[in-house]
Amino acid sequence: MVFFFLPFAIAGMDLAFPFPSSPLCLKTLNSHVTKSSSFISFFNTTTTTTTTTRLRRNFSFTISSLATPHLENKKHQLLTSIQDTQRGLFTTPHQRSSIEEALVNVEGYNMGEPISLAKLDGTWRLQYTSAPDVLFLLQAAATLPFFQVGQIFQKFECCGQSNGGVIRNVVQWSIPNLLEEQEGATLLVSANFTVVSMRNIYLKFQEITVRDIKISEELQALIAPAILPRSFITLQILQFLRGLKVEIPVRNPERESVGGLYYLSYLDDNILLGRAVGGGGIFVFTRSQSLY
Secondary structure, three states, rough: OOHHHHHHHHHHHHHHHOOOOOHHHHHHHHHHHHHHHHHHHHHHHHHHHHHHHHHHHHHHHHHHHHHHHHHHHHHHHHHHHHOOOOOOOOOHHHHHHHHHHHHHHHHHOOOOOOOOHHHHHHEEEEEEEEOHHHHHHHHHHHHHHOOOOOOOOOEEEOOOOOOEEEEEEEEEEEOOOOOOOOOOOEEEEEEEEEEEOOOOOEEEEEEEEEEEOOOEEEEHHHHHHOOOOOOHHHHHHHHHHHHOOOOOOOOOOOOOOEEEEEEEEEEOEEEEEEEEEOOOOOOOEEEEOOOO
């Protein structure tokens, strides 16, 4: 408050000068007035800028607050539309049209924003897809009595990275009576990825791995019956099967890694939407706990 009264105090200073008509006194007075005017101008400009910034922040916060419930409603509609489709295996043309519409409604909320690798990092569980290769696995599990498909995940490892990382497609599967139900073994398809635009990443597949073999109690009993003492050989067989790990490099005839473009159309803390570029299908994932 005291700064607003400075010009008036300085303007009355000539009454205290012994020689008010002195050029030196007038020059000194003018200097004080000029400096005070400059300070007032700076103070007013700073105040106006601060106020404008606060108004902009408050306006942005208000818009964000209003948009959040609407966005959550759209996400709920999307997740509701994919229920009872068995991850996309059983859908009618009408359902697929409704799912696509619900997907586009969610995608529009952070369209144009660059992908956040820090937010992308982690494990995502598949809820729905139209990708032919994944639907082939699901169809095989639904048709063949000796094959089961459990949960399917995408695991991104890119925390602390600026331009890429590693993606692992994880499929838990089983063979009834030989392996444990649903999670008897894990199929892992690993790829390196590079960010090529704001929301496109390029995948370069490296290898396919079969690991985490969990043999069933029936098979264990067949290999080493409980009524007989387990010999060194039978124990070695059980240990070998449990630790079995098969790795197959992914290469084309020219011995180069196979690649593909993947468009991450929406990402927040709990939902990831993606599209395989070139008609490879759409994907809906939700955040999951870490696998390992």
